[in-house]
Amino acid sequence: MIKHLAADLHTHTDISRHAYSTVYEIITAAKDFGLMAVGISNHCPAHPDGAPEGHFRNLRVIPEWVDGIRVYRGAELNFTDFEGEIDLSPDTIMNRLDYTIASFHDDVIPPGSVEDHTRAYLHAAENPLVDIIGHSGTARYEYDYERVIPEFGKNGKVVEINEGTFHVRKSSADNCRTIARLCMKYSVPVIVSSDAHFCRSVGVFEEALSMLNSLDFPEELVVNADMKQLESWFLHKRRVQ
Template sequence: MIKHLTADLHTHTDVSKHGYSTVYENIMAAKAAGLTHVGISNHGPANDDGAPEGHFRNLRAIPEIVEGIRVYRGAELNITDYNGSIDLSGDTIRNRLDYTIASFHNEVISPGSLEDHTSAYLSIAANPLVDIIGHSGTPGFPYDYERVIPEFKRYEKAVEINEATFHVRKQSVENCMNIARLCALHGVFVIVNSDAHFCKLVGVFHNALEMLRQINFPEELILNEDGKRLEAWLQRRNLLKEQGI
């Protein structure tokens, strides 16, 4: 049984208009929640509410350890077209960030066809600059799960199970269950994240964990169930970025 997670890598801060807490408040909330690792991952610049590229380049101003918490510098990239383009430079991602999440957002791109979304995700899967697939159960951007999820395995991506989905995208829940089942079948890592936009929601995963329990999802495929597992995966991902594969 999944009892506790060690990390939350999808948190937003008040650098975005729809975020309502500071970096430090998120870190302290992670500590209060019993986490050992937290990531700061504001929206990329293609989103009207996103941060400029300079924000991501300067995240190194934040120490790696704050109040005993390992702080990772990340970004929630926007998928900007159906070729799978993203909205930060390779230099910023490789040299200034620890990880990236790539997500569809209606504010950036209008929903297309299932084949459009599938094509984009296949490109994202093959892109070494992307580490985590963000809230892909979103009903506005359906894709061919059975075709794409094996590609996430091939390219060593992690698929996000997003707690906010259970509050703001409730129609996504069945999709998320289907995605999680296929991840289990194909041995794809998942990462459970809060997508917190206010500090008190950092490290809150109750609904996402309950869904994983319901389908008997294997604990060994949950990246943030173990801090060493997560750290080893991130090191491997960053090596792949340097190699361009």
């Protein structure tokens, strides 16, 4: 049974108007919750509340270690069309960030058909600039899970199990369960994230872990189950890039 995780890599700071905590408050919350690492991953420029590219290029001013917490520099990319295009430059992603999450947001692109979403995710699977597939259980962006999940695995992507989905996108819970089952079937790694928009949500994974534990999801497929697995993933990701 998965009881505790080492890191939370999907958090948002008050650079966005719909998030309400500073970077330091996010880091402090991670420490208070007993995490060993946290990632800062704000929305990218195509989102109405997204940060400008300069925000992501300058994340390097944040030390790698703050108050004993390992701090990773990330970004939540937006799909800007159904060909899987994203909204940060390759230079920023490759040279200034530790990882990326790629997600659909209806503030950026309204939902299309299942085939549209499937096509976008298949392109994302082949894109070396995308590391994590964000909250893909969202009901408004359903895709052909059986077709796409194995491709995520073949291309080294990690599938996010997003705690926020269980609270703000409750109709998506069954999709998340389906995705988790397929990740088990095809041995595709997942990462459990809070998608925190306020510091007190950092490290809160109750619903996501309950769902995974109900499936007897293997801990070895959870990238952030412990720091050894997380560091191994980062090391492997750098090598394949």
